[in-house]
Amino acid sequence: MRVIVCRCSARYTGRIDAELEPGDRIILVKQDATVLIHGASGLMPKNWMPAGSEWIEEPGRIVVSYPRRGERLEIYLHEVFSDTHHAAELHGRLIKLGSEREMSDLLAGQLWRVEEGLEMVGREAQTPVGPIDILATDQAGDPVAIEVKRARVAGGEVAYQVQRYLDALAGMPDWAGTRPRGILVAPAAARTLLALLEQRGIGFVRISYELLASPATPPS
Amino acid sequence: MRVIVCRCSARYTGRIDAELEPGDRIILVKQDATVLIHGASGLMPKNWMPAGSEWIEEPGRIVVSYPRRGERLEIYLHEVFSDTHHAAELHGRLIKLGSEREMSDLLAGQLWRVEEGLEMVGREAQTPVGPIDILATDQAGDPVAIEVKRARVAGGEVAYQVQRYLDALAGMPDWAGTRPRGILVAPAAARTLLALLEQRGIGFVRISYELLASPATPPS
DNA sequence: TCGTATAGGAGCAGT
């Protein structure tokens, strides 16, 4: 890992064309050849190049390229304040708790929170248009596609995503003659989305990861 | 801007819970108080905190918090290899060419490339469900919602995005009695998306930014 | 503030 503190400018061409005007920046070059040019604000780098990029260095100029995708970044070093190298031998993992997948896992064992009488059919149930998070059957035997979101949902696309699953279910021989339903499970939803779901006949059940992770209290 | 090269571990709690095991990292602290913990690979930091975070430092331990969103990052410094500060006085802008907005601007003056006889109605035309990139009328006087994408489109969401616009148009008094149509303009589309568009009656016209930016050759 | 859409999105898992 190399850290260059410098005043530089840059020019990127590839997926777009971009010009970075001169400024004080920190350039990180990682062990996998990822290159980041970080400015004084924000999470995202001003410019970057992906892992596996090729590196050509001349005095005052660095050219990083990724021919496979037609990308190229030219960095012009106007003044180098420091340029150091670090071994980075230890690489501890990052462990995340509370992902959607985990929420879905928890919910699978607590389907009674969604609706009484649901029977699990499958997880990530394959349809021609993509996998359904949780597929269940209700008391009437009709299929219920449950879409799980970890965080508050605002955008309306999810309604169409569920609709797409329902259309697919309706066309599958296994479910011929049934009336597929859809339910969105999330900790919160935008007002406009709730209206859209209502209009489409898609249910919404407010459930958070914290609720699912807390000691379960199944129905009596 | 501060750069700490160190061996550290960290614990984040907020939107999820995450634990970063001990490893060699580069911590960037930006002028806007953004904090990034970068590992040896990849574009994204292992952990981060947003601009405006609060900072508490003790020997061997840094606590960054953003109470407004209930976020907190604890960094445990096991060994500090270097810890430097840099002024960063010059902040040149980043200028991008080839964004979707610019592509849309160009296309607005070359609607003949999409379909003969289109008449411009509006840009970013407001509907209750969001703005339509380009709204036009065709030779029959029916509204045409044109969605512009600057890069190849794979996901099917765009079909629903356009469908939503069409539904909204159908419900607007201005367009009562008309038959709204949708057209996706992009340099390329996935096979499955093409099928979905076809099925939904949404048109696809293959146009790239490069084509629009090249010297225009209007119809004879 | 919320809602909506773009991003050089990135990253990941399945086919």
Next chain:
DNA sequence: ACTGCTCTTATACGA
């Protein structure tokens, strides 16, 4: 490789 889909997505723009 292509597709689908989540992300502590970030970021910008507008009502």
